Amino acid sequence: MSRYDVVVVGAGPGGSLAAKTASELGLKTVLFERGKKPGDKSSSGCGLAPRIFRDFDFVREMDIPGLKIKYQSLHMLDENLEERFMMRWSPSDLGEYAEAREYFQVDVYRRDFDRFLANLASEAGAELRTGTLVEDVLKDSEGRVRGVVTDQGEKVEGEVTIAADGAVSLISYKAGLRDKWKPDEITLIVDCDFQASKKRIDEIIGPEEYCNHVYVSPLFPAPYVAMMPEGFHVGYGQWIGRFASGYGERPYEYLRRVISSKPLKRFIDRLDAKPREFHAHLLPWMPRLPAHTYGGGIMLVGDAAGFACPLEAEGIHYAMVSGKIAAEVAAETISSGDTSADGLKLYEERWKKSVIGEEFSAAKEWAELWAGIFFDPKQWSIITPLANNIMFWASWSNPHIKNLQRQISKYKENAPFLLEFVKSYLYPLLRKSNFPLFRSLLKLGWMWLRTKKRKGIELIPEG
Ligand SMILES: Cc1cc2nc3c(=O)[nH]c(=O)nc-3n(C[C@H](O)[C@H](O)[C@H](O)COP(=O)(O)OP(=O)(O)OC[C@H]3O[C@@H](n4cnc5c(N)ncnc54)[C@H](O)[C@@H]3O)c2cc1C
Numbered sequence: 001m002s003r004y005d006v007v008v009v010g011a012g013p014g015g016s017l018a019a020k021t022a023s024e025l026g027l028k029t030v031l032f033e034r035g036k037k038p039g040d041k042s043s044s045g046c047g048l049a050p051r052i053f054r055d056f057d058f059v060r061e062m063d064i065p066g067l068k069i070k071y072q073s074l075h076m077l078d079e080n081l082e083e084r085f086m087m088r089w090s091p092s093d094l095g096e097y098a099e100a101r102e103y104f105q106v107d108v109y110r111r112d113f114d115r116f117l118a119n120l121a122s123e124a125g126a127e128l129r130t131g132t133l134v135e136d137v138l139k140d141s142e143g144r145v146r147g148v149v150t151d152q153g154e155k156v157e158g159e160v161t162i163a164a165d166g167a168v169s170l171i172s173y174k175a176g177l178r179d180k181w182k183p184d185e186i187t188l189i190v191d192c193d194f195q196a197s198k199k200r201i202d203e204i205i206g207p208e209e210y211c212n213h214v215y216v217s218p219l220f221p222a223p224y225v226a227m228m229p230e231g232f233h234v235g236y237g238q239w240i241g242r243f244a245s246g247y248g249e250r251p252y253e254y255l256r257r258v259i260s261s262k263p264l265k266r267f268i269d270r271l272d273a274k275p276r277e278f279h280a281h282l283l284p285w286m287p288r289l290p291a292h293t294y295g296g297g298i299m300l301v302g303d304a305a306g307f308a309c310p311l312e313a314e315g316i317h318y319a320m321v322s323g324k325i326a327a328e329v330a331a332e333t334i335s336s337g338d339t340s341a342d343g344l345k346l347y348e349e350r351w352k353k354s355v356i357g358e359e360f361s362a363a364k365e366w367a368e369l370w371a372g373i374f375f376d377p378k379q380w381s382i383i384t385p386l387a388n389n390i391m392f393w394a395s396w397s398n399p400h401i402k403n404l405q406r407q408i409s410k411y412k413e414n415a416p417f418l419l420e421f422v423k424s425y426l427y428p429l430l431r432k433s434n435f436p437l438f439r440s441l442l443k444l445g446w447m448w449l450r451t452k453k454r455k456g457i458e459l460i461p462e463g
Contacts, residue, residue: 001156005022005027005330006161009163010164010302011121013302014304016114027334029126034131039109042114042166046107046113047226051099053099054100069226070208072214075263134148136148160339163300164319167186167284172292178292186284194234197272214374217261217384223235236251283313286363287364287368294345296339296341299326301325302315303315305322311370321355325350386418392406
């Protein structure tokens with residue numbers, strides 16, 4: 001039987017970071033991956049958040065194709081799938097560091113990114129064993145995990161096992177740490193990978209104008225278009241528990257409807273794009289803090305733990321952060337001789353103090369906002385006309401003051417909806433963010449009083 005300090009299952013971003021860190025800390029580490037190569041089994045593309053480049057400086061050195069996404073847009077379609085309102089925005093000056101002010105994400109293919117990270121783990125000294133499915137865990141008489149069993153029946157002992165085996169995470173079940181995900185904790189994402197030539201994308205969109213898109217309509221829940229180095233992805237997801245209740249019960253049918261809607265069809269035609277591959281993947285999207293992330297001899301990282309962000313299920317950064325923390329805790333507990341559940345509780349304490357704990361402090365509020373607004377098509381039959389009216393005062397259809405009156409009465413008509421939005425979604429988030437609401441309101445009132453004292457504006461300055 002082979003023996004290691006650390007056995008890592010899954011060479012996704014979480015597993016490779018765990019294996020890389022453990023090896024750098026001097027631990028004998030093995031990294032198992034069921035795919036022939038890392039990335040083979042993952043959703044084909046992803047966006048890397050700017051903080052990945054800030055927090056993991058070795059990612060700056062990666063030499064793989066990627067698109068810097070400098071714009072995001074939201075398209076509101078009506079029930080005929082015509083675009084009625086569109087917003088496009090760029091990174092804000094509020095970004096705390098250079099990358100956050102420059103781009104939203106870098107879109108890459110997982111086959112490239114996962115291989116890049118797994119290679120770093122190998123270079124650090126981890127033994128990478130691909131094409132190997134881990135089927136079970138080894139347990140001692142007290143139920144503590146002592147290693148894993150592969151599909152070839154090989155028993156591999158490890159002082160600590162790190163389960164980084166993604167959303168399904170067979171290892172969490174086998175270790176007795178998790179039963180099935182609850183229906184409001186897991187989403188199914190269907191996605192179509194389109195191929196288009198980079199030359200054509202650059203001619204039509206322009207290399208400085210890469211933009212990802214979200215489409216909302218009364219007919220389907222918030223699909224996205226993510227630009228990729230060889231084309232783009234069109235995808236759409238929903239919580240499993242809601243598929244059966246009228247929010248998208250036939251995922252591929254919805255995806256087909258999205259792809260054949262006029263704005264999407266135009267986009268596909270302009271880029272002369274061809275569908276290359278369909279995917280369906282599970283993705284945890286938790287409205288609450290993940291509860292069981294460690295046990296005797298084992299820690300769960302990334303999707304296996306449920307760490308994707310509760311607003312939009314961005315999961316790569318949290319997988320990498322949790323993988324690194326788990327490896328550091330493995331090193332400390334192996335050195336202190338306590339890798340029992342009591343010892344590994346340190347892992348939970350650490351991730352709760354990290355950006356992961358901070359993100360999940362408003363998990364319920366963020367998930368409810370997404371479920372109640374973006375993933376609820378019926379809301380868009382109200383929101384889209386309201387948004388479309390925003391500039392009505394400027395219309396040349398009537399004297400502008402009359403337009404403004406009509407606009408205000410429309411908003412008054414929808415006051416119950418707007419108040420409900422503030423009460424159910426906005427206020428809970430403001431309260432959670434410790435926003436110094438009342439101080440800010442007082443300040444705004446004071447500024448308003450001061451501007452009232454100002455003299456009228458001169459249309460034609462004297463002299
Ligand atoms: C369609 C889609 C789009 C997404 N887009 C983004 C995005 O743009 N940005 C972002 O940050 N996040 C995105 N996410 C979320 C992100 O992909 C995950 O949060 C992230 O990949 C989690 O990393 P991980 O290492 O925990 O797990 P994974 O990336 O799922 O890696 C798990 C690895 O374990 C292997 N494995 C599984 N079981 C076994 C086993 N028994 N034995 C051996 N190997 C095993 C798998 O083959 C896989 O390589 C997206 C998810 C989906 C589904």
